[in-house]
Amino acid sequence: MFEAAVYVTLKKGILDPEGKAIKNSLKSQGYDQVEEVTTGKYFLLKIKERDRxxxxEELRQICEKFLVNMVLEDYSFELREVDR
Amino acid sequence: MFEAAVYVTLKKGILDPEGKAIKNSLKSQGYDQVEEVTTGKYFLLKIKERDRxxxxEELRQICEKFLVNMVLEDYSFELREVDR
Known part of the structure; x- marks a missing residue:
């Protein structure tokens, strides 16, 4: 059994209006030490598989076919074995 | 300068219809080893601050006031010092 954490972010150069809006909002509230905010998605999956x-390989397929828009987004993942 | 990664997930017991839809979709495509899918949000922040x-403390305030709905969501973060 594996637990996977998948991190999806926008590719460099793709505008992130949500991140920009958060940054501006933070600034207007006095948090002006924040230089940049980037938004992304986060998925946790439990995969019933014995072999890492x-x-x-399965997780890579799932990311590229389902979770990630490969035109606009990058992804990375961490996989760790768990008992259950 | 610090770089922060913030992970936001739904609290235990809060329904995650998006995760469930992904799981069902994966199953219908033959990925039936996937037992559970949980969705969340992911933020990257650059904070111009010298002291960890x-x-x-600043990041905690930002999370609780801006990024996280504390009624429905949990969060965690990692903070690492970067040159620039």
Whole structure:
């Protein structure tokens, strides 16, 4: 059994209006030490698989087919074995 | 200068229809080893601050006031010092 954390962010150069809005809002509230805000998505998956290589390959397919828009987004993941 | 990664997830017991829809979709496509999908948000912030404790306290305030709905969501963060 594996637990996967998937981090999805916008590719460099793709505008992030939500991040910009948060940054501006923070600034207007006095948090002007914040230089940049980037938004992304975060997924946690539980995968019933014994072999790490198989789980990794499966997760890669799931990311690229379902979770990530490969035109606009980058992703990375962490996979760790758990008991249940 | 610090770089912060903030992970926001739904509290235990709060329904996650998006996660459930992804899980069902994966299942219908043959990825039936996936037992659970949880969705969340992910933020990256750059904070111009020298002192780790100050950056941490600031980040905590930003999370609780701006980024996280404390009624429905949990959060955690990682803070690491960067050159620039």
């Amino acid at each position: 290589t198989a789980a990794e | 404790t100050a950056a941490e």
